[in-house]
Structures are given as C-alpha cells and as structure tokens.
Amino acid sequence: MSRLDSFIRRLTAQRDILNAIVALVNGTEGPVLEFGLGNGRTYDHLREHFPDRRIIAFDREVRSYSSSTPPAENMVTGDIRKSGQAFVGIGAALAHADIGTGHDEIDAITLTWLPQLMVGVLARDGIAVSGLPLERPELEPLPLPAGVKEGRYFLYRRT
Numbered sequence: 001m002s003r004l005d006s007f008i009r010r011l012t013a014q015r016d017i018l019n020a021i022v023a024l025v026n027g028t029e030g031p032v033l034e035f036g037l038g039n040g041r042t043y044d045h046l047r048e049h050f051p052d053r054r055i056i057a058f059d060r061e062v063r064s065y066s067s068s069t070p071p072a073e074n075m076v077t078g079d080i081r082k083s084g085q086a087f088v089g090i091g092a093a094l095a096h097a098d099i100g101t102g103h104d105e106i107d108a109i110t111l112t113w114l115p116q117l118m119v120g121v122l123a124r125d126g127i128a129v130s131g132l133p134l135e136r137p138e139l140e141p142l143p144l145p146a147g148v149k150e151g152r153y154f155l156y157r158r159t
C-alpha cells in the first residue's frame with residue numbers, strides 16, 4: 001500500500017470513529033479535549049458534532065486555519081506532556097489524541113505518558129479516540145465501526 005493510500009485510510013478511520021461515537025459521548029457530561037490541533041481539521045469536525053460542548057485544543061503552537069482556531073480560553077499551547085497535567089481531573093466526555101508521528105522512536109516516547117494522561121483527563125465512561133494505541137487497564141477497547149481495520153485508529157471507554 002502506498003503512503004498516500006495509508007494516509008487516506010487513516011483519515012477515513014479517524015472520521016468514521018469520530019462520527020460513530022457521538023451518541024456515546026452525549027451520554028456523558030464534560031468537555032471535549034483535542035490533543036494535537038494541527039491545522040484544525042478534526043477540531044472543526046468535533047465542533048460540528050458537539051456544538052454545545054466546550055472543546056479545548058492543545059498543540060505546541062497555534063498553526064491552524066484561522067476559521068478552525070479555538071478562542072484563546074480554549075487553546076493551550078506548549079508540550080502536551082506538561083500542559084495536559086493541569087487538566088487531569090477535568091472529567092472530559094471525549095479526549096481525541098492525534099499526535100502520532102509515524103516515527104516509531106518518537107511515538108514510543110509519547111506512549112510513555114499519553115495513556116496515563118488520557119485516563120487522567122477522562123470522566124468515567126468518557127471516550128478516548130487515538131491514533132496511537134493506549135494500553136491501560138482503565139481503558140476498555142470498544143468495537144470499531146464497520147470498515148475500520150483493527151490497528152488503524154484506536155477507540156476506548158474509560159472504566
């Protein structure tokens with residue numbers, strides 16, 4: 001499979017999962033956290049699906065399209081490994097982390113702290129969606145929507 005095909009399949013999986021979890025997320029109160037704002041594509045998608053929720057986005061710096069940039073009070077800049085700690089206990093209904101790089105050595109470092117952070121920010125029954133696998137006993141893997149291959153994108157519920 002070419003890298004282009006692989007990229008398209010990953011984004012399709014990301015979108016299909018974000019579309020599939022709306023009802024699940026709506027069963028839980030709390031904000032939505034977007035780890036890795038990037039250019040704001042998934043932030044914009046989340047905003048469409050959760051128009052009445054506070055959506056807090058994180059990135060090293062703001063590089064999103066102006067139309068997909070959160071208001072200042074909902075934008076947290078800096079390294080998520082550190083900046084995310086202030087949000088532990090916030091009781092998020094959904095945390096989406098799209099911060100994988102495709103470089104195994106970099107992603108391995110991210111995986112030393114991201115799973116704990118996701119557990120820490122989520123409410124009970126909160127949903128974790130991630131481009132990297134999150135192996136924690138508190139995160140129960142959920143079935144993926146039809147057509148999304150195992151291992152392409154990851155979906156969990158906080159127990």
Ligand code: SAM
Pocket residue numbers: 035036037038039040041042043058059060061078079080081098099100
């Ligand atoms: N989901 C986004 C979208 O649809 O536009 C794309 C996210 S992009 C693949 C990943 C983003 O995560 C990058 O903007 C990068 O700067 C950010 N990122 C990765 N690791 C980070 C970290 N440790 N702290 C802060 N930002 C990080």
